[in-house]
Structures are given as C-alpha cells and as structure tokens.
Amino acid sequence: MWFFFYFATERGRRGLTANRRDMARLIWTQLSPSWHFDDATFDRTARAYDNDDFVEVVIHFFRYRIGQLPGYAPYEDFEKQLATQPPITVPAITLDGQAGGPNFPATDGTASADHFTGPRTHRQVPGAGHNLPQEAPQAFAEAVLDLTSLGRARR
Numbered sequence: 345m346w347f348f349f350y351f352a353t354e355r356g357r358r359g360l361t362a363n364r365r366d367m368a369r370l371i372w373t374q375l376s377p378s379w380h381f382d383d384a385t386f387d388r389t390a391r392a393y394d395n396d397d398f399v400e401v402v403i404h405f406f407r408y409r410i411g412q413l414p415g416y417a418p419y420e421d422f423e424k425q426l427a428t429q430p431p432i433t434v435p436a437i438t439l440d441g442q443a444g445g446p447n448f449p450a451t452d453g454t455a456s457a458d459h460f461t462g463p464r465t466h467r468q469v470p471g472a473g474h475n476l477p478q479e480a481p482q483a484f485a486e487a488v489l490d491l492t493s494l495g496r497a498r499r
Contacts, residue, residue: 347371351406360402364393376473378443385478431461435494437487438464441472441479463494 347367350356360367369386372379392398407413415423438460440451453466467487472480 348406348410351403352410352412357399357403361399364398365390368393372475375444376441376475376479378471379473379475379479381478429459432459432464433462435462435491436460436464437491437494438466439476439483439487440466440468441474441476442468442470444473465490 347356351360365386368390372381372386404413408415438453438456440453452468457464457466467483469476469480469483472483477484
C-alpha cells in the first residue's frame, strides 16, 4: 500500500504528474502480479491518464482514503450513510482474486461476511488479482449471470 502514502505527499503528486503511465503500470503489476497484460491492453486504459483532471482526482482519492482530506461535499450525506456500514440485504456474489500480491492478500470471504444479511455466495478466483473483470473475465461473467438468475428466481 506504499502508493497511498506516496500520493499523500507533494513529491507523490509531482511523481504522478511526471510519470502517469509508468506509475500506473507499476501499480497494475503489483496489484495483479500474475496478470501478464500486453501493451495494447494497457494503452486502451492509459489514454485516461492523459485527462487534465487525472492527477488531481487520483491524489484526492488517496488522500481522502487515509483521512488527509474531506470527501466530495455533494456526497457527504451518502458517505455518512455508508460509514454506518448498513447491511447488504440483496442477493450478492462476492469474488476474491487469489493472486492479488502482498497488498491484497487472498481471503476466504469471512472478513466481510457479517455485512451481508441477504443470500450471498463468495467465490475465490485462482490466478487473478485486483482486476477481476480483465484477469478472469469468465469467472466475472459467470458471477454476473448467476446473480442475474438468482434475482429473477426471487421475483
């Protein structure tokens, strides 16, 4: 999680400003060490890093996450509601990549289980890290389809 604290500094802001794509590639690699994405895959996403607001949004996000900055004022009421961690009552399928690297160790889903009061299935996905939709598209799609079917069955 080094980048949380790096981006909390002005040196981190300057580093991200000067090295947007290199920083993103490094973080992608650390969060998904088993994912061997090609340049074309990275470049499709990397175009977003050229957005004028990219650095400010990233810096604010990480500083907010560690309590260094307030959230976005128009969403303050939603933040307060979510901070209470209300139970999730709708059907859910949670996914956990088993190859998330040291920043995101694999879990069996028990750490978050108490937040779900509706039907929930937790699935571990071998070989995938932090970016499940791209690293394990089949497992991700199956979860979406299974959840859709479960929702229809409950009607």
